[in-house]
Amino acid sequence: MNKTIKMLTTAIPLAAALAAPGAMADVVKVAYIDTMSGAFAPIGQNLFNSYQYNAELANKQKLAGNHTIEFVAFDNKGSPQESLNQLKNVINQGIRYIAQGNGSGVALALVDAINKHNERNPGKEIVYFNNSAIDPDLTNSKCSFWHFRFDANSDMKMEALTTYLAKDQSVKKVYIIGQNYAHGHQFTRAAKEYLARKRPDIEIVGDDLHPIALVKDFSPYVAKIKASGADTVLTGNWGSDLALLIKSGRESDLKANFYTYYAATTGVPTAMGAAGADRVKSVGNWNVNNDTFVGKEIVEGFKKKYKDDFYTTQTHSVVHFLSKAIKESKSTDPVKVAFALEGMKMKGLGGDMEMRKSDHQMQQPIYITTWTKTNKTDVRYDQENTGYGWKTNQKIDSFVASQPTSCQMKRPSAADL
Incomplete structure (x- = not known):
């Protein structure tokens, strides 16, 4: 009798565990x-x-x-x-x-x-x-x-970025540069399409795709940008490709403004330094220098x-x-x-x-920000100890940047639950 009780008490927690695997830690x-x-x-x-x-x-x-x-x-x-x-x-x-x-x-x-x-x-x-x-x-x-x-996604960011850019009547000539892979191609396509829709008067004066993570000297690309007379550069570059592009632009005294997706990522803030102040903009999902510093x-x-x-x-x-x-x-x-x-x-x-x-x-929501010297009011937090951080220019509601989808989702059957 005692042996039977012992077996039952052992089986109960095991059965409970098998019945509700998610209940265990x-x-x-x-x-x-x-x-x-x-x-x-x-x-x-x-x-x-x-x-x-x-x-x-x-x-x-x-x-x-x-x-x-x-x-x-x-x-x-x-x-x-x-x-x-x-x-x-x-x-x-x-x-x-x-x-x-x-x-x-x-x-x-x-x-x-x-x-x-x-x-x-x-x-x-x-x-x-x-x-x-x-x-x-x-x-x-x-x-x-x-x-x-x-x-x-890239189209959502481009929708937000070009919505903001289109309001700036000083933008006349745009140069597009990106990495030669899936994202770079999508960035270039979207930039051309959305600018044509929102600001058909803007002239696309250059369009370059370069090998990803292989270019060590961007001065030839920057020389082309300067020669084009571009006042604005749009780039989807990230990582060392963006840091080196910005660095080369600084060293070549390129006066054009940069509109980017990834200027807040590692290495880029240091490459920009003071030279990028008020000239480099970025688009992202959040900025710590927001109204309440969330x-x-x-x-x-x-x-x-x-x-x-x-x-x-x-x-x-x-x-x-x-x-x-x-x-x-x-x-x-x-x-x-x-x-x-x-x-x-x-x-x-x-x-x-x-x-x-x-x-x-x-x-x-999507945030448009500008690289700016820190202060005690709206730009309290810097990056990479540069004394410069991101000032929030505009918070764009999600419905503004939202895009339709062609997705035909295939889901598991209810029997899989």
């Missing part, structure tokens, strides 16, 4: 597959630290209930092929979530591989959080139920811990949306979490956010 690992070596390594390391820092804060606040979130780095060397190799390592280690953002070419390769893996391996699905790869195709023709983009605690804490700048709000968004999805679905299972993420709304650092169900493209 899990460590939810997210594989960060990105550039941890090479020319873009400083940005990759900054993003990884940003993920870790936000996960630590979320875990302390128990945003995912009793579950904890942990990020693990896998170096893809900026290569789509190496990213696929690392994805195999991630799968072999049993990790069910990945994050990536540096390079739309990488993102497109990962989406395709994850789609195939999930189709062939029911019960072992992987969900992909995209923090920065902004090729519009990722939430249009290449959209996937397993992919969620937390950054505004996010200042994260900026200050990150700086204290890593001696670096927190500038990618998407890492904060990924952690908070994932935590909420785990809590609301009462599960750490990727399929259930993915369904919970669809249509989810939350107030983020930049304002009201919504993960649009139709294409998994985050809808959020």
Whole structure:
């Protein structure tokens, strides 16, 4: 009799655990597959630290209930092929979530591989959080139920940027320069289309695409920009390609204004210094120098811990949306979490956010900012100890930059839940 009772008491908690796997406290690992070596390594390391820092804060606040979130780095060397190799390592280690953002070419390769893996391996699905790869195709023709983009895509950013630029009647001649890969091509296309629609009087005086992460001296490109008579440069460059372009422009005394997507990323603020003051503008999802300095605690804490700048709000968004999805679905299972993420709304650092169900493209406000000397009023926080930071020119509501989608989402059946 005692033996029977003992067996029953052992079986009850085991049965409960099997019936409700999400009820147990899990460590939810997210594989960060990105550039941890090479020319873009400083940005990759900054993003990884940003993920870790936000996960630590979320875990302390128990945003995912009793579950904890942990990020693990896998170096893809900026290569789509190496990213696929690392994805195999991630799968072999049993990790069910990945994050990536540096390079739309990488993102497109990962989406395709994850789609195939999930189709062939029911019960072992992987969900992909995209923090920065902004090729519009990722939430249009290449959209996937397993992919969620937390950054505004290239067309959304261009809509916001050209809406602001179009009001400046001093802009007469524009030079477009970008990196020769998926994002660079989309940037160039959108710039031409949107300027033609909003300011047909503006002359496009140059259009260059250069090899990504290979150009060490941008002076020949800057010479072409100067010779064109451009008063404004539009560039989707990021990382060392943007830092070196800005540096060369400074050294060549280029007077043109720069409109950028990524001037706040590692290395670029130092390259700009005082020479970029009031001449370089950037578009993003948030700026700490906002009306009420929302996010200042994260900026200050990150700086204290890593001696670096927190500038990618998407890492904060990924952690908070994932935590909420785990809590609301009462599960750490990727399929259930993915369904919970669809249509989810939350107030983020930049304002009201919504993960649009139709294409998994985050809808959020966009900020236009200008590189400016710090002060004690509206530009309190600098970058890279330069004494210069970003002044908020305009907060553009999400509906202004929002774009239609051609996505035809294929979802798992209800039986998979």
